[in-house]
Amino acid sequence: MSQRTIIKGTGIPLIGNDIDTDRIIPARFLRCVTFDGLGEQVFADDRIALKGEHPFDLPQYQKAKILVVNANFGCGSSREHAPQAIARWGIEAIVGESFAEIFFGNCLTMGIPCVTTSSGNIKSIQNLLHGNPDISMTLDLETLKIQCGHYSSSVKMDSGARSMLTTGKWDTCGLLTKNIDQIKATATKLPYLTW
Incomplete structure (x- = not known):
């Protein structure tokens, strides 16, 4: 199983409220x-409109692991393609003011932590990332802290979701393979299943 406890790397600031899934990955x-x-x-139409000036196009953010967003990120449709596109670009965690519920759930299913903090903390972190894109970030799900250079703040996450990530229970395939002997033993007792 794959526990998610600490995510380290550089960050990428994406400013704006209500960034919906159609903007994240167009239909x-x-x-x-x-x-x-x-x-x-990821963000194909926004990137075209900004002609190379979108954060996901800027060279200084190309290896970022932590996305820093504002309020109601991932609103709109329930498409799981949105967190898939973000993850396949290279993002491993998202810190924001708030997340749309279905987007949050889709991220959790993939093992991507989405943690929240105040708008003031988000603005401070985004400003730090604008001024110094190489600054190191650490998200610690055990202590519920985000560190961005010398700046540190607490973050929030539902205890159930946090437990799924830190114990690895989000990884359903990993759970199955870890418990294969128990699954086989149970299967032999089922009257309707024969091998």
Whole structure:
């Protein structure tokens, strides 16, 4: 199983409230059979409109692991392609003011922590990342702290979701393979299942 306790790396600031899933991954990319290649198309229309000036295009943010967003991030449709595109671009955690519920759930299913903090803390972190894109960030799910250089603040996450990430229970395939002997033992006792 894959526990998520500490995520380290650089960050990428994405300023704006109510960034919906259609902006994260436009509908024309939903026809794919697999999620492969979605990372290249994340924020495709916004990136075209900003002609290379979108944070996801700027060279200083290309290896970022932690996305820092504002309020109601991931609102709109329930498409799981949105967190898939973000993750396939390279993001491993998201810190924001608030998240749309279905987007949060889709991220949790993939093992991507979405933690919240105040708008003041978000603004401070985004400003630090603008001024110094190479600044190191650490998200600690055990202590519920985010560190950005010398700046530190507490973050919030539902205790159930946090437990799923820190114990690895979010990883359902990992749970199955870890408990394969127990599954086989139970299967032999089922009257309707024969091997």
